[in-house]
Amino acid sequence: MLHQLSWKVGGQQGEGIESTGEIFSMAMNRLGYFLYGYRHFSSRIKGGHTNNKITVRATEVRAITDDLNILVAFDQETIDVNYKELAANGIILADAKFNPVSPEDCQAPLFAVPFTEIATDLGTSLMKNMVAIGATASLLNLEDEVFQSVVDEIFGRKGEVVVQKNMEAIAQGHAVMNELLGDRVGEWELVQADGKHRMFMIGNDAVALGALAAGVRFMAAYPITPASEIMEYLIDKLPEVGGAVIQTEDEIAAATMAIGANYGGVRSFTASAGPGLSLMMEAIGLSGMTEQPLVIVDTQRGGPSTGLPTKQEQSDLMAMLYGTHGEIPKVVIAPSTAEEAFYDTIQAFNIAEELQLPVIILTDLQLALGKQTVEPFDYSKVEIRRGNLVDNVEAPEVDKAYFKRYAVTEDGVSPRVIPGVEHGIHHVTGVEHDETGKPSEAPSNRAAQMEKRFRKLDAINFKEPIYARTEHEDADVLVVGFNSTRGAIDEALERLNDQGMKVNHAQVRLIHPFPVEEMQVLMDKAKKVVVVENNYTGQLANIMKMNVGGHNKITTINKYDGTPFLPGEIETKVKELLK
Known part of the structure; x- marks a missing residue:
């Protein structure tokens, strides 16, 4: 029996590669296995080679494996590109439709399985991925029923006939593969998992859940890979708690809308990738100068310019620290797992309001889109801290005196009010200002305000840096x-x-x-x-x-x-x- 399985499916983008990996992963997750998946895909809607590599283990796993046990190929390119990863016990399952050929130096056995033919006979070639799932079940010695709940969930809305057809495709793929394998059936069987229920999610989902748990009720964003799933998730979920998502015309609008919503007292944020963050730099400076909370998620990808928009890179670090003009205090947090992404997102919103400054949650494409097993979150750990948010302002001694929104304090954090609080009127401007917010270019005031803003960083409350x-x-x-x-x-x-x-x-x-x-x-x-x-x-x-x-x-x-x-x-x- 195997203690670890590495399984990969590949083909042309748009022919069901992602759904094949999703169905396989969901089924293994429900058996109690730990999984880590990474999807290689092209920066186009359809066409180009794509693959999904998934590691399965009965114990915790948080990385892509060096080698590969099972390669499921829907075209010859998948074999040519990926066969060198195959381990000594590796095997290739290829669609017989394209007459697969094994490279001369490939030691792994290749089985030509009629994925497309079986699916077409059942009514549509689109079900070839389900036939491939059945063939995989044969290798792992799994019962077809393992996939029933997943098929019900994915295809149930299309009716019972569609569900039955997909289960039949799995059954026939399983049967054909049994015949081809002979006495090798179950050779790739995994040690049994503990059967416990765990979540299986991408890092973007964890960030979105963290935002919800932190009390976010507004998100403004512009779609961009690999950040879009955060917005897509919250488009569905935020209305359920009285919140909203606005797809803006660009990232400049997204950042400034988030600042405005935070100024109004609503926990708000935006999410983007490197190119979008470049456009947000002036708004980040505005957040720092006006001392308004702002949380931004930067899902790093290959750059510069459009670069490698669907590939892994970690090259935004210096930009996040030093990209803004002028000097402002900011906080940059970098979670390393989906679990950390959830809890660190909550910390980010607390810090943004406690210190009244921009906080950037830095992730990367592998964390943002890689799917991994996550233990259920402990919501008893969730703490909402809003900092020095004042809702009761004493009447000023002088008639029509302005509230000292930017009062120079020992810890650098000034009292903050939201619009409508009686006696809380003050100026808000992006130019240097005095304690009431009125523009001021006095050298002594500039020095006092700069020093005040930077003292905030000494009071940061971040657990386990x-x-x-x-x-x-x-x-x-x-x-x-x-x-x-x-x-x-x-x-x-x-x-x-x-x-x-x-x-x-x-x-x-x-x-x-x-x-x-x-x-x-x-x-x-x-x-x-x-x-x-x-x-x-x-x-x-x-x-x-x-x-x-x-x-x-x-x-x-x-x-x-x-x-x-x-x-x-x-x-x-x-x-x-x-x-």
Whole structure:
């Protein structure tokens, strides 16, 4: 029996590859398995090679595997592009329709299965993916009934006949594959899972759920890959709690609408990717100057310009810290799992209101769109903190005196009111202003307001700014990452430690203000520090050097080809650095 299964389906975009992976994943999730899936897709609506790779295990998994056990191919390109990943026990199931050919150096057996023919005989070639699911069931020695609830859920609205046809397609695919395999049936069977119910979601879903739990009632956004699912999810869910989503004409409008809604007292936010964030920079500065809360989700993707809009990259880091003109305080949070994305999103809204500044939730394409098993969220941990929001203002001593909205305070946080609060009238402007909001260019006032705004960062309340695995007091290496690299680093660390090396791991969840003291302690325990990041210039490594130092210790492992890190890549690179 296998302790881990890596399964991939591939073909041309638009022919059901995503739904095939979804049906397989949902069924395995309901059996209690842990899963991690990553979808490679082209930046076009239809056509171009796409595949969905899913790792299945009875224990926790948070990374794409280095190798592959089962490859389901709907065209020859899928075989040619992916066969080199196949493990020693790998197998290819290919649609007989395209007369599949195995490359000369491919050791894995290829089975030509009549996916399309069986589906067409049942009424439509569209059901070829269900035939492929049935063939997979044969390999794993699964009963067809495992897929019944999933088929009911996906096709139930189309009627019982459609449900029955899809289940028949699974049954026939299973039967045909049994005949082709002979005594090899069940050779790829997995160890049994615990059967517990867990969620299975993409990171964007976790962010959207976190926003709901945080009390968000308005989102303004413009569609963009890979952020659109946040908006799409909330379009369905926010109206159920009295909220709304507005699709704006551009990202400039989205950011300024979110600022305006927050000014009116409604927890609001927006979400985008690198190109959209570039357009939002002036609005981010407006949030900082007017001290209005603003939460923005940046789902990083390959750049610059349109770049690689459907591929993995982590190259927005410097832009998020230093992209605005002038100087404002801001907070940048970088969750590394779907679970962290949920809880960190709630923290982001609390911090934005407590400190009255922009907070950026930084994710990446792998985290945003990669689908993973998540334990049920603990809503007892959810805490709503609105900061210094005043709803009862004392009458001023002087008639018609303005409320000191930007009062210079010891902690840098001024009292905040929403429109309509009696005696709370004040100016709001994007130019420098005095304590009441009236424009002022006086040098002494400018210095006082700048210093006040930046004092806020000293009061940040962020739990666990670094996820750390520190098994060794005197480590050979500390491997550092952010966002979705966590799973691959964790698996590489386990392998390296098993080989007798002493390796610790730190995943940075709070990028700015940087957790200097926490990182310094971790770096002091290691001879070398290796920063793993999906960019060319080593942006996180440079931020660490700026904040912590350790230039002689820090080196980088960079990947910028649009694909995520695999555990084996990190393992190999770290071993090379230790020679």
